[in-house]
Structure formats: C-alpha cells, structure tokens
Amino acid sequence: MKEDSNWDIRDEASFREALEAAQEARKRVEDHDPQTHQHGVRVSQWALLMAGRLPSFTLRRRRRLEISALLHDYGKLMIPSSILNKPGPLEEHEWALVRHHPQVGALSAPVNPEFVEKGAILWHHKAWDGGGYPAGGPSGQGIPIEARITAVADVFDAITSKRSYHPEGQGVAPSQAVGVLRELAGSVLDPTLVALFESICVETAGEIGGKAAGIPTLSIQWVIAGEVARARKYLERELGPFDTDDPLVGEPPPPWLVDRIVGKMVRANLDADSARNVVLYVLRQPLEETFRQEDLAMDDSDVSEAVRRAGNHDEAMIHVRSDHPRLPYMSVVVFSGRLWLCVGEKSGDRTAVSLIR
Ligand SMILES: [Fe+2]
Numbered sequence: 263m264k265e266d267s268n269w270d271i272r273d274e275a276s277f278r279e280a281l282e283a284a285q286e287a288r289k290r291v292e293d294h295d296p297q298t299h300q301h302g303v304r305v306s307q308w309a310l311l312m313a314g315r316l317p318s319f320t321l322r323r324r325r326r327l328e329i330s331a332l333l334h335d336y337g338k339l340m341i342p343s344s345i346l347n348k349p350g351p352l353e354e355h356e357w358a359l360v361r362h363h364p365q366v367g368a369l370s371a372p373v374n375p376e377f378v379e380k381g382a383i384l385w386h387h388k389a390w391d392g393g394g395y396p397a398g399g400p401s402g403q404g405i406p407i408e409a410r411i412t413a414v415a416d417v418f419d420a421i422t423s424k425r426s427y428h429p430e431g432q433g434v435a436p437s438q439a440v441g442v443l444r445e446l447a448g449s450v451l452d453p454t455l456v457a458l459f460e461s462i463c464v465e466t467a468g469e470i471g472g473k474a475a476g477i478p479t480l481s482i483q484w485v486i487a488g489e490v491a492r493a494r495k496y497l498e499r500e501l502g503p504f505d506t507d508d509p510l511v512g513e514p515p516p517p518w519l520v521d522r523i524v525g526k527m528v529r530a531n532l533d534a535d536s537a538r539n540v541v542l543y544v545l546r547q548p549l550e551e552t553f554r555q556e557d558l559a560m561d562d563s564d565v566s567e568a569v570r571r572a573g574n575h576d577e578a579m580i581h582v583r584s585d586h587p588r589l590p591y592m593s594v595v596v597f598s599g600r601l602w603l604c605v606g607e608k609s610g611d612r613t614a615v616s617l618i619r
Contacts, residue, residue: 269321277325280377284332287372291338295346298335301419306331308415309408311462312455316605316616317577318407329373330382331412337367337383361387361395381406386413389450402452403606403613410452414459417451418443436463444529453533454593454605458618461485486540486594486601486619489532493544496523508546515545536594543601552588552595552604559583559612576619578602584613 288302309331313319319327338346341363345356352360368384386409388394392401400406421442422433434442440460447453497509500519504510520541527537542549559581578597595604595617602617 273322276374277329277377280329280374281332283373284329284371284377287336288332291335294339294343295335297347298423301423302332302335304419305334305412305415308418308459308462309411312411312414312458315458315462315577315618316407317579317618318607318614318616323379323408326377326379327382327408327411329377330371330379330408331415333367333371333373333378334383334386334412334416335363335367336371337363337365340366365396379406379408382408382412385409386416388413390452391449394450403608405452407605407607410455414443414451414455417446418459418463448533452605454603457485457532457593457603458605485603489527489537489540489594490544490601492527493523493537493541496526497541497544510545515542515547520545532593535588535592539594539596539601549596549599549601551597551599552592553580553582553586553597553615557582557586578617580615580617581612582606582615584608584611586613 292298292301306328309327310324313324313327341359345352345359348356364384364387368380371378371380371383384396385399385405388396388399388401388405388409390402390405390410418436418439420433421439422436433439440463443451443456443459447456494506497504500522501509520538523541524534524537527540528534532540539549539552580597592604595602597617600619602619605616605618606613607616
C-alpha cells in the first residue's frame with residue numbers, strides 16, 4: 263500500500279482536529295435521526311477497509327475518505343425528523359427534500375476542506391448507471407470513487423440496521439444483505455466494488471462497529487477463486503469428470519462450450535467478458551491480455567514499473583486511455599497473464615486502474 267511521503271506530523275495533527283469536528287457533526291446528524299445511531303461510523307469503517315485494498319488510496323486520500331464517509335449524510339440535518347422517521351411512503355414534496363441532502367451536505371460540511379472529499383458526499387446516492395440523485399452528472403467510473411465506495415458501505419449498513427422503513431423495523435442478516443448488494447451491482451452500485459466488499463465482509467460483518475473493527479480482511483483471491491470454482495463445477499457438468507491440468511486434452515474449447523459456461527456464470531457482479539476470462543483460465547487456454555502495452559497511457563519506465571509490481575505484488579496500478587472499449591464493464595481482467603479484479607477511476611482522458619488479487 264502506497265504511503266504519502268509528504269504526510270507529516272502537522273498534517274496528522276490537523277487531521278485529528280478535523281476528525282474530532284467530523285465526529286461531532288456526525289453525532290448531531292444521528293441525534294436528529296436516532297435510528298441511524300452510529301451509521302456514519304460503520305460506513306466510514308467499511309469504506310476504509312475497501313480503500314485499504316486499492317493502490318490508488320494514499321494515506322492522505324484514506325484520511326479524506328474517512329472524514330467524508332463520516333459526514334456523508336450531514337445534509338440530513340435540514341430534513342425534518344418527522345419525514346426521516348415517517349413509517350409509510352413519503353409524499354413527493356417530502357422526497358424532494360430528501361433528495362436534496364447530498365448537495366446540502368457537500369456545501370456545508372463543517373470541517374477543514376482540506377480533509378473533505380466533497381464528491382463523496384455529493385454523489386453518494388448517484389447510481390453506477392447514471393440514475394439516483396442529484397439528477398444528471400457522472401455515471402460509472404466517472405463517479406468519484408470515494409462516492410462509489412461510500413454508496414456500497416451505506417447501502418449495506420442501511421439494510422442491516424434497524425430502520426423505520428424495514429418490515430418489523432429490523433435489518434436483514436449480513437449474508438442476505440450481500441445478496442441484495444449483488445442484485446444492485448451494475449445498476450446502482452459499482453460491480454467490482456461489490457465483489458471487493460464481499461471479500462472483505464465475510465469475516466468482518468459481525469465486528470464492524472464493535473471493538474474488533476478493522477481486523478484483517480480476506481484476500482481478494484477469495485472472490486476470484488470462488489468464480490474459478492463455479493466455472494469448474496459447470497465444466498464438470500458439461501464434460502463429466504475431467505483432468506484439471508488438461509481439461510480438454512490439448513484441444514481448443516468449442517465456442518459453444520465456452521459460451522454455455524459463460525452464460526451460466528454471468529450474474530450481476532460478473533459481466534460476460536470477466537466470466538470469459540475466468541472460463542478460459544479454467545480451460546487452460548491462453549489468456550488474452552485485457553490491457554496491452556499500447557492501451558497504457560504512460561511512459562515506458564512507468565509501464566515497466568507497473569508490470570514489475572504486478573509480477574511481485576497483489577496490488578498494481580496502471581493508467582489506461584479512458585476510451586478503452588472494454589474497461590467500463592469488466593470486473594475480472596487479465597494483466598501480465600494473471601486474473602485480477604479491476605477498479606477504475608476516470609480522470610480526464612485517462613483511467614487510473616487499480617488491480618487487486
Ligand atoms: Fe444519504
């Protein structure tokens with residue numbers, strides 16, 4: 263994980279001050295809407311666990327994310343608590359007020375602006391497919407990644423907590439909530455971040471908000487290995503028992519076989535191209551690189567550095583031209599001959615791609 267060399271003791275002291283102000287502001291929001299007690303803390307803890315696996319998150323960025331996630335609902339202070347706690351459906355004019363809270367929060371978060379990522383607050387209800395609110399604005403990888411991370415954590419915590427709009431007022435179990443996230447992956451939520459969250463959540467769901475929050479996370483390989491196991495299971499059904507070292511005895515797989523297994527594997531958070539990468543890996547076929555040298559928007563020394571890191575580490579960072587045709591939809595990519603989860607962030611004509619294993 264990359265650390266900021268320019269983060270010093272004064273930065274840490276200012277951050278501590280900002281963190282204290284953010285915690286006070288968060289408490290005010292949660293006192294205003296008591297059913298969200300500690301919601302901001304849990305969202306912030308989940309967000310940090312996700313960011314901890316992304317090589318683009320330096321220490322400074324993680325600090326900013328922590329504070330922004332604590333304050334993501336700050337704008338709710340302007341919504342009357344009678345609306346926030348209304349048990350039935352909201353009237354249109356009440357919804358209009360609710361939909362306004364991200365803008366209000368982004369404009370008025372009462373913390374040193376150096377430590378707030380306003381985009382995380384402004385776009386935390388923006389959907390991956392461009393829906394959600396505020397209306398208009400970015401979609402997909404154009405949504406600030408801090409907002410996409412906050413959205414996954416926010417939805418998970420909202421459905422696992424006690425809220426007035428849940429039947430019986432109770433939240434659902436974490437395992438069920440992960441199922442809900444999968445259903446939202448690709449439409450409301452960033453599908454790769456859902457996969458990343460899933461790998462993190464399995465061990466920590468019972469702990470977040472408690473004493474052991476932040477315990478070590480599962481390897482992302484768990485997600486990819488799960489997909490590989492699924493592909494093997496389908497292959498066995500198609501072929502009967504097979505030699506895992508040589509499933510098709512040197513024959514190239516017939517296209518119908520690849521298509522059939524890919525078709526079975528595709529679900530909300532694994533698109534067809536990603537499933538194809540996994541299936542070809544299981545079939546021991548040569549993997550086609552998702553990002554070739556000519557796709558990389560960087561100079562030669564950076565390229566060799568990225569490849570070197572990819573060869574030796576479980577995290578790598580590359581920059582790809584933003585018009586790369588497959589990038590916006592792929593979760594499992596091939597880079598340097600290996601399978602990786604891929605999270606992108608658009609920035610001008612480039613996309614910064616975090617690769618994680
Ligand atoms: Fe919100």
